[in-house]
Amino acid sequence: MxxxxxxxxxxxxxxxxxxxxxxxxxxxxxxxxxxxxxxxxxxxxxxxxxxxxxxxxxxxxxxxxxxxxxxxxxxxxxxxxxxxxxxxxxxxxxxxxxxxxxxxxxxxxxxxxxxxxxxxxxxxxxxxxxxxxxxxxxxxxxxxxxxxxxxxxxxxxxxxxxxxxxxxxxxxxxxxxxxxxxxxxxxxxxxxxxxxxxxxxxxxxxxxxxxxxxxxxxxxxDAPDRNAPFKPVDEVSQKIAGNFLDFLEGEVAAGRLSYDGYVMQSGVGNVPNAVMAGLLDSKFENIQAYTEVIQDGMVDLIDAGKMTVASATSFSLSPEYAEKMNAEAKKYRESIILRPQSISNHPEVIRRTGLIATNGLIEADIYGNVNSTNVAGTRMMNGIGGSGDFTRNGYISSFITPSIAKDGAISAIVPFASHIDHTEHDVMVVISEYGYADLRGLAPRARVEKMISIAHPDYRPALQEYYDRATSGDKAFLQTPHDLATAFDFHRNLVEKGSMKG
Known part of the structure; x- marks a missing residue:
């Protein structure tokens, strides 16, 4: 030594x-x-x-x-x-x-x-x-x-x-x-x-x-990092990735994004890796990443010549890719930069780069509030991490999620988020395997139909029933209608019966 x-x-x-x-x-x-x-x-x-x-x-x-x-x-x-x-x-x-x-x-x-x-x-x-x-x-x-x-x-x-x-x-x-x-x-x-x-x-x-x-x-x-393998890309992840790419294509068509020079931030996990796998076969070139972690998918994009630079504060690689990084670090240091997280996550730089932020969630409600941290509002999962840094300050903030969890017992779209880490003011786009809800510029009531459309079909009727109930009678003209007596029925069912379906 x-x-x-x-x-x-x-x-x-x-x-x-x-x-x-x-x-x-x-x-x-x-x-x-x-x-x-x-x-x-x-x-x-x-x-x-x-x-x-x-x-x-x-x-x-x-x-x-x-x-x-x-x-x-x-x-x-x-x-x-x-x-x-x-x-x-x-x-x-x-x-x-x-x-x-x-x-x-x-x-x-x-x-x-x-x-x-x-x-x-x-x-x-x-x-x-x-x-x-x-x-x-x-x-x-x-x-x-x-x-x-x-x-x-x-x-x-x-x-x-x-x-x-x-x-x-x-x-x-x-x-x-x-x-x-x-x-x-x-x-x-x-x-x-x-x-x-x-x-x-x-x-x-x-x-x-x-x-x-x-x-x-x-x-x-002389000991390795914790390098956990990513799960194989499943059908749901592929559909989410496809819907995310459809959203990007829509931004190109609207003149707000070009195929050359897309700047991305991505949270950690299997679905973000599926998104990056989709980018390999997309029309996007000279992609840049200003993010927290370098994942397998970014290494693939660099190898394919699709990504020119990736700036982060850390790696989050599978064992195979960690071995590859160790063997070829001299090559990868030409296109990978590791910074202090006070810089990689700094709001000033995030805002300046004009990046599109993409993170995961536990649940989102029908008005676009997002819970990233607490199951049923009380049980900590992991923490907010850097998602708030990028969501609040990104050019576009997006969240990607499967529509259900625990074999359908949990819906990712709920009437009222049981804990709120990212308010409706910061959440622009929510994407599931059923499409994407573009919430930009919409008043609360106009978001509801879009959010219900990306929920799992098993939960859509209950979500619509809740909204109808929340807008009935003397609540018909409220800015953000809620029926407080039943707003957390999904979560009550989960705690008492083991499923949000009740």
């Missing part, structure tokens, strides 16, 4: 995670690297979990407050949650063990827009950040950190923390060096414009500068 840890002073601080865990104390606020299962620390979470078990066995309290870029993995979030080593978590998670602990009230969870957290940490909104644990591909001769497969909130955590622990992971390709673009947002009140006009603009350095005096430990690891 001598070539990976080129700074002599930091090389002298190499130790095991079991030794380094002495620097992580009960109640510490700990910021770690990691975003969508990429670039998270591999050794320290296990060590923290084991220390928590040991302390608990002695009758002692031991738990940390955990801050990340976004989701990590079962051998990070999962093992610490299982060991009751986390008392507080933010800003986004997807681990099932942690989710259950959150919903059981055992972990306090703050669901925060991803573009906001870095500044909140640096400004001390949560108090003093005690420890930053960051994975690196390499430490340079000058003691700078070359990030691994994600950047996330690393810059802010490293600047704010009292102590730094660096994991140098030899599994990560050394050829990732040069892919990162680290530009730091100046401290308040001396903000300046972020000098990005196009998705491919590089404005910063390829490494993160740190205060080496704060480094208390360096750990050597």
């Amino acid at each position: 001598s070539d990976r840890i080129a700074n002599a002073a930091l090389r002298s601080k190499v130790m095991t995670a079991e030794e380094a865990v002495q620097f992580v104390n009960n109640g510490d606020k700990v910021g770690i690297s990691g975003f969508t299962g990429a670039g998270y620390p591999k050794a320290m979470p296990e060590a923290i979990a084991e220390r928590a078990k040991a302390e608990h066995a002695k009758g002692n309290d031991y738990a940390i407050e955990l801050f990340t870029g976004a989701s990590t993995a079962d051998n990070c979030d999962g093992v610490m949650a299982e060991a009751d080593a986390i008392s507080f978590r933010t800003p986004y998670q997807s681990d099932p063990v942690m989710r259950n602990k959150i919903n059981a009230g055992k972990i306090r969870y703050a669901d925060i827009h991803l573009s906001h957290l870095g500044q909140m940490v640096e400004e001390g909104f949560f108090g003093q950040m005690n420890v930053a644990i960051v994975e690196a591909t390499r430490i340079t001769e000058d003691g700078n950190i070359v990030p691994s497969s994600s950047v996330g909130n690393n810059v802010e955590f490293l600047r704010a923390a009292e102590r730094i622990i660096i994991e140098v992971n030899s599994w990560q390709s050394e050829d990732l060096e040069g892919m990162h673009d680290i530009w730091t947002v100046p401290a308040l009140p001396n903000r300046v414009a972020i000098p990005i006009n196009n998705a491919g603009d590089r404005i910063g350095k390829t490494y993160i500068e740190i205060d080496t005096d704060k480094v208390v430990a360096v750990i050597e690891t």
Whole structure:
């Protein structure tokens, strides 16, 4: 690892995670690297979990407050949650063990827009950040950190923390060096414009500068990211992708989009990957991505010459594509840029690029309000992530979803969203396998027919009955008609009978 840890002073601080865990104390606020299962620390979470078990066995309290870029993995979030080593978590998670602990009230969870957290940490909104644990591909001769497969909130955590622990992971390709673009947002009140006009603009350095005096430990690891395979593209996903492409074609026909230079943002998952597979055979060329994560479909578009640049803060790749990225990082760094999420998700840049944002949802109501986070309004799924950053500030905001879930027990279109993350003011287009609802410029009542048309046929009669009831009698002339007595019958049925159908 001598070539990976080129700074002599930091090389002298190499130790095991079991030794380094002495620097992580009960109640510490700990910021770690990691975003969508990429670039998270591999050794320290296990060590923290084991220390928590040991302390608990002695009758002692031991738990940390955990801050990340976004989701990590079962051998990070999962093992610490299982060991009751986390008392507080933010800003986004997807681990099932942690989710259950959150919903059981055992972990306090703050669901925060991803573009906001870095500044909140640096400004001390949560108090003093005690420890930053960051994975690196390499430490340079000058003691700078070359990030691994994600950047996330690393810059802010490293600047704010009292102590730094660096994991140098030899599994990560050394050829990732040069892919990162680290530009730091100046401290308040001396903000300046972020000098990005196009998705491919590089404005910063390829490494993160740190205060080496704060480094208390360096750990050597050789372990892969959490690279989960994507599910095969099914018929529903193909239909959603087809409807999304039909929408894009409509924008071209209207003169609001061209086949050359489409700028996209995409959430993570199988349906977004199906959309990108559809773009491979489309008329669109010179596609650019200004987004959060690089997925398999974007790599395919780059390989096919359809996408010229992809700017993000992290990878979210299948095992096959992660291996490919490691083997060919030197080639891909010519067209892929990894930035801090305070830049990749920044409203200013999103608005300037004129991108079309595409994200998933749990449910949308007949007026276009979207719930991205809470099942039946109360049970946290994952979090809002960066969908709010892109939805509110994109040129066009769209949401894609299958019309039903749980074998038809849940409808994605409901009378009244049980929790609202994206209001009707920000939601422009909703797409299911039954078509797309273009809500732009429509008053609330005019949206209803369009939203019901993309619902599953099994739920359309009940949705129409609800709207008819909401517009009857003295409610006929309300701006946004609701029958509050029955507005959540879909959700009540789900809780009481296991299906929204009742």
